Amino acid sequence: MVKKQMVDNLSLNTKIDDIFIIKNVEFRVRRDKRTIDMFFKIADKTGEIEAINWDVSSDKVEELGKIEFARVQGQITKRKIDRTLQATVSSLIKTTPLNEDYSDYLPQSKENLDELMDNIFSKIDSIENYHLQNLLKSFFDDPEFAQKFKRAPAATKVHQPYLGGLLEHTVNVVDICETVGNIYKEMNRDFLITMAILHDIGKIREYAYDKAMEHTDEGKLLGHITIGIEMVDQKIKSLDSFPKDLELMAKHTLLSHHGHFEFGSPRLPSILAAIALHYADEMDAKVSGFINIKEENKDFKEKWSKWIWWLERSIYLDEKAILKNKINEAEKK
Ligand SMILES: [Fe+2]
Ligand SMILES: [Fe+2]
Secondary structure (H helix, E strand, O other), rough: OOOOOHHHHOOOOOOEEEEEEEEEEEEEEOOOOOEEEEEEEEEEEEEEEEEEEEEEEHHHHHHHHHHOEEEEEEEEEEEEEOOEEEEEEEEEOOOOOOOOOOOOOOOOOOOOHOOOOOHHHHHHHEEEEEHHHHHHHHHHHOOHHHHHHHHOOOOOOOOOOEEHHHHHHHHHHHHHHHHHHHHOOOOOHHHHHHHHHHOOOOOHHHHEEHHHHHHHHHHHHHHHHHHHHHHHHHHHHHHOOOOOHHHHHHHHHHHHHOOOOOHHHOOOOOOOOHHHHHHHHHHHHHHHHHHHHHOOOOOOOOEOOEEEEOOEOOOOOOHHHHHHHHHHHHHEE
16 A cells, blocks of 8 residues: 655645654643543654543543554644644544554655765775774674664764665765865874774664654763763774874764754864864754755745744745856856
């Protein structure tokens, strides 16, 4: 069976009848202290919308609270002031997703992930420092780690928030660092590239990306920097004679890569590679996030996007049309 209705195709008054992910379930008891309403979201790879199942029988609460996928019947009944839609659901029946790899339900990278993994492996082969290459291999020679690294998202919102996003982001950061290393001859290329590959490995445990993409409890409680340090620490302990000073530099670079205390780094970048990695990371996160906003707004009729909280600004959406016109004019001359 093929999924016919996608969240981004739903509009006001559309009748809903398809299989969706059920998430963020919350039950609220009305003032009469008896009637229970179920508030939740229905989602697939194209997005999510709010849904309400009014007047749920109390003996169904436990069962409904555990549903991951359901055949949902109902209708889009409301468009809120912020233009988001709300569905009123009349029937919710637990089921299995329509495809085993959840490809209709989780957003996916458009890149060829096998090629990107090959890119990472050839970078690892290019590392000449024995200890650094060994450290990288201790992670990437483990098929379970490699599989998770290939599937994890880079984030749940903002930049590369889809399966394969972590791999895409890592390859971009590595490529930026490679250029940085070519410009500044003082930079130790092996160390910078190693840290670029490892900087976000904690994300394989910060997020769940099996059936739904969300933070894990570990991710919420510790965050990917702390998880990453723990992973690197464990590997270094299992390696033979990894130099202590190199271990400190690697850990410092990993934990300072967000560059600011308020963004979760407990130390500010204090070595050359750490400052380079921080800006390479920031560059890809911001540029990729920007591209994401433009893609999401491609059908938006206004010149300026809505307010983007993480950029603290609206972005100008017309640049492509202007640049294209100027290029065409130049070609005619
Ligand atoms: Fe990070
Ligand atoms: Fe990153």
